Amino acid sequence: xxxxxxxxxxxxxxxxxxQSAPSASDRADFEKADTYMRERDFQSALPILxxxxxxxxxxxxxxxxxxxxxxQLNDSKNANLYFEKAISLDPNNARYRDxxxxxxxxxxxxxxxxxxxxxxxxxxxxxxxxxxxxxxxYLQENERAKAIDSFEKALxxxxxxxxxxxxxxxxxxxxxEFKKSExxxxxxxxxxxxxxxxxxxxxxxxxxxxxTKEAEMLKTALIKLRSASADERIKNTEYFRFDxxxxxxxxxxxxxxxxxxxxxxxxxxxxxxxxxxxxxxxINLESSAVVRALGMKYILSKDVFENxxxxxxxxxxxxxxxxxxxxxxxxxxxxxDGEIEFTGSQPSK
Numbered sequence: 001x002x003x004x005x006x007x008x009x010x011x012x013x014x015x016x017x018x019q020s021a022p023s024a025s026d027r028a029d030f031e032k033a034d035t036y037m038r039e040r041d042f043q044s045a046l047p048i049l050x051x052x053x054x055x056x057x058x059x060x061x062x063x064x065x066x067x068x069x070x071x072q073l074n075d076s077k078n079a080n081l082y083f084e085k086a087i088s089l090d091p092n093n094a095r096y097r098d099x100x101x102x103x104x105x106x107x108x109x110x111x112x113x114x115x116x117x118x119x120x121x122x123x124x125x126x127x128x129x130x131x132x133x134x135x136x137x138y139l140q141e142n143e144r145a146k147a148i149d150s151f152e153k154a155l156x157x158x159x160x161x162x163x164x165x166x167x168x169x170x171x172x173x174x175x176x177e178f179k180k181s182e183x184x185x186x187x188x189x190x191x192x193x194x195x196x197x198x199x200x201x202x203x204x205x206x207x208x209x210x211x212t213k214e215a216e217m218l219k220t221a222l223i224k225l226r227s228a229s230a231d232e233r234i235k236n237t238e239y240f241r242f243d244x245x246x247x248x249x250x251x252x253x254x255x256x257x258x259x260x261x262x263x264x265x266x267x268x269x270x271x272x273x274x275x276x277x278x279x280x281x282x283i284n285l286e287s288s289a290v291v292r293a294l295g296m297k298y299i300l301s302k303d304v305f306e307n308x309x310x311x312x313x314x315x316x317x318x319x320x321x322x323x324x325x326x327x328x329x330x331x332x333x334x335x336x337d338g339e340i341e342f343t344g345s346q347p348s349k
Contacts, residue, residue: 026052037065042072053082060089064096071099076107094124102129110137125157132163144171162191166198173201178208196225196234200241207242215242226258239269245329247336250274264288267298267322270332279305283335285328286314297321300331302342313342 029048036045046069053059053066067082083100090096101116114137117130135150148171154164169184185202192198203218222240229235239255246252253271260267268285286301296318304311317331317340334340 026055033065037069040072042069045069046073058089060086060093060096063089064093064099067103068099071103076103079103080107092123094120094127097123098127098129101133105133105137110140113137125153128158128161131157132161132167135164135167139167139171147171160187160191162188165191169201169205173205176208178205181205182209193221194225196222196229196231196237199225203240204242204244208244223258239266243325247333250280250336251277252332252336260287268328272336281305283332285319285322291318294318295320298323300335300340302335311344313344315340315342 029052033045033048033052036042036048046066049062049066049069053062056062063082064086067079067086070076070079070082080100080103083096083103086096087093087100097116097120101113101120104110104116105113113133117127117134117137120127120130121134131150131154135147135154138144138147138150148168151164151168151171154161155168158164165184165188169181169188172178172181172184182202182205185198185205188198189195189202199218199222203215203222206212206215206218219240219242226234226237237258239257241253241255243254244252245254251273253273255269255271257265257267257269259265264287266284266286270283272280272282274280281302281304283300283302285298287298291297291299298319298321300315300317302313302315304313323331331340
């Protein structure tokens with residue numbers, strides 16, 4: 001599952017007297033810029049702030065405000081330049097370092113961001129972004145324990161921090177600690193019930209905990225989200241994941257089709273990976289017009305991938321209706337152990 005970034009940056013109110021009392025003309029510009037910032041009209045605020053910053057070069061709050069406007073306009077290069085100016089004027093301002101760290105992180109400078117977040121925590125342990133972003137950096141460094149500690153500290157500051165909640169649920173989910181994962185997933189889902197990926201992940205989590213009734217309710221929610229989504233990637237998603245397990249030296253991910261109709265379709269697909277996450281084959285519960293003409297509704301088939309080519313195989317194992325999932329899982333294990341015979345067809349790219 002991809003990681004989620006939920007950046008907590010509050011729209012600031014400009015400090016009109018950060019350096020010294022402004023002139024009457026400057027005061028009007030300050031108030032105008034302040035209004036634009038509050039209204040999130042950073043494009044209009046920026047030229048006013050730049051003008052003021054030239055006459056008040058020692059005003060750290062004003063230099064920070066320019067950096068903030070650039071940040072909101074996705075200009076990380078100029079944002080970082082002005083954040084640095086603000087920090088040079090007030091090195092112990094945690095907010096400046098917090099937002100500078102976020103800007104560096106989003107620009108891909110993870111080590112620079114880490115340095116700012118660690119200093120930020122020294123200055124103010126309650127800074128909103130330092131701990132969750134440090135957690136993400138530790139994840140990239142494969143420091144799982146440090147990542148978990150950072151995300152948990154983020155939740156001590158803000159129990160609804162979605163970045164920390166989602167990443168903790170993901171960490172425990174990957175480690176198959178489904179009870180721990182469930183706690184964080186449920187809170188994430190409460191905050192963001194229309195997030196397709198979150199709903200699918202919670203569905204599988206419930207399935208793994210044998211909470212089938214809740215899993216079915218989430219399946220219904222997932223189908224509705226797909227149908228209502230304006231995102232073409234979601235609309236075109238053919239399958240949803242609901243189970244995963246291991247057998248001997250392979251890992252299996254089970255997916256179910258959203259659409260179960262047509263001349264030929266797969267009701268279930270079991271993707272089989274080796275320990276290096278290379279896809280070896282998929283085993284399918286397949287329905288086709290030919291199969292249905294023979295009096296069956298489904299057969300077991302598989303697709304094997306070799307040298308960039310896919311070869312389709314069918315078995316003689318047929319079903320008049322969808323088999324119970326646990327029974328199908330047992331059949332799948334037999335296939336993995338080489339106990340089921342298949343007939344091959346022509347390979348296709």
